[in-house]
Amino acid sequence: MTITTNIKVLKCLMAIRLDVNIWSARKKLIPSDFGATELPPEKLASLGSKKICNPKELCIFGTLKSRAISLLDKNGVRFLGGWALPEQKVEEIQNTLLEIAADFNDAKELFLNRYDESVQEWIRNNPGWESLIASSAVSSDYVRSRLDFNWQMFKIMPPSKKNEAVSSGLQGEVENLGVTLFGEVAKIATDSWHNSFAGKDNVTRKALAPLRSVHRKLSGLSFIEPRVSPVITLLETAFSKIPAKGRIRGANLIMLQGLLCLLRDPSALVEHGQKIIEGNTPDKVLQNLLSNQDTAHGPQVESASFANEQIDDLPESVAIPAQPAPLNSLGLW
Known part of the structure; x- marks a missing residue:
């Protein structure tokens, strides 16, 4: 895609x-x-x-x-x-x-x-x-x-349309911003997978820190690509399912492992974001991850340094949206 x-x-x-x-x-x-x-x-x-x-x-x-x-x-x-x-x-x-x-x-x-x-x-x-x-x-x-x-x-301003030769290089860099953003998310998720989730049957709430970082990063850059906002909603829906206290285990852990596997694959993540835009609910996406989650395999990408992010920047309870929230494009798309 x-x-x-x-x-x-x-x-x-x-x-x-x-x-x-x-x-x-x-x-x-x-x-x-x-x-x-x-x-x-x-x-x-x-x-x-x-x-x-x-x-x-x-x-x-x-x-x-x-x-x-x-x-x-x-x-x-x-x-x-x-x-x-x-x-x-x-x-x-x-x-x-x-x-x-x-x-x-x-x-x-x-x-x-x-x-x-x-x-x-x-x-x-x-x-x-x-x-x-x-x-x-x-x-x-x-x-x-x-x-x-x-x-x-x-501040970067694109050159006038009269000078297409000059603007082509900048155009290419900007066009790849969405690709870069989803790639950086994949790096964070892969690091989190190897550090906190791989082979575990329970984790502490500290393991949510990299996912909070992804949420914060995407929330600030949601206007870069239409499929970013659905991913934000997906993360919020997952957070809302996690108990406020205690270790994370069982179905909740499997859901997070499935979500991380999705975040590690930029192409699959964009595809699921598009499905949410087209009417799939985030809750349904997470249910599918819960039933189809495969922790044995995943794309290998470089790690990133988000493991120490504080996890108190998002409310413990986030309401599960019945339908995807309207996408705020800031008039860009």
């Missing part, structure tokens, strides 16, 4: 590019570092790198970068080397990025304040290599210039 996103969605999206630089604390090894030792010629082998200070002291910066990427993955869809974000969520995302940036800058100052001491500790902890480390050390001003957390948000 074809998934093609209309370029009109650009009026509801903002693009963002994350620009985070993290100093590696490494410098390239050079032949003189080994004195008179004979080394193979460069065409045969190349030298690696030397660590100027303990790389563990820089882990915080990678962690903060990962937080920012996770934030954008949960709310947007990959686009043009960055992300496309729903315009109505931009302020919330911007505020969270500002918080992460503040943490990054605080960590940067803490690291720089003890940078010289850190280098000396590294020298003491690596006896016999003191001169190699000391001769490679760089100034704290240089390190400061290599640690930075920034981002750029911008």
Whole structure:
């Protein structure tokens, strides 16, 4: 089933590019570092790198970068080397990025304040290599210039119809947004399947976290593709069937396993979304999943990092719609 996103969605999206630089604390090894030792010629082998200070002291910066990427993955869809974000969520995302940036800058100052001491500790902890480390050390001003957390948000407008050659590349990227979105959902579902559901006869409510993430992500981007809204309704219907307390087991667990298998297959997911548009109720779809669920097989796709999402962003009880809710296209389709 074809998934093609209309370029009109650009009026509801903002693009963002994350620009985070993290100093590696490494410098390239050079032949003189080994004195008179004979080394193979460069065409045969190349030298690696030397660590100027303990790389563990820089882990915080990678962690903060990962937080920012996770934030954008949960709310947007990959686009043009960055992300496309729903315009109505931009302020919330911007505020969270500002918080992460503040943490990054605080960590940067803490690291720089003890940078010289850190280098000396590294020298003491690596006896016999003191001169190699000391001769490679760089100034704290240089390190400061290599640690930075920034981002750029911008609005993309399609070129005029007169310049079709220029607009064709952008047109192609936008048309694939729906494909990308359903693919990202598949990655989240596959990760959840392997981490929490495969081979289990019961799970805790924490196992719902990735499904809550999928719901949040799709809810913000429902205008990208007509079959997104039915999937949102399907998830809400499934959530409404899960007891408010206790472990999830039996028919409810089998239903969730079937739903995850569906989410892992973008083509099947789009097909079921279309069936809901055409009159199938979400409740009927879940009943079919319950009776036909096969946990032994599923498409193999890469995993995504949504396992730690909080699960308190959706009411415990969601009414089961008797019929699919009207799709809000925002005038785009």
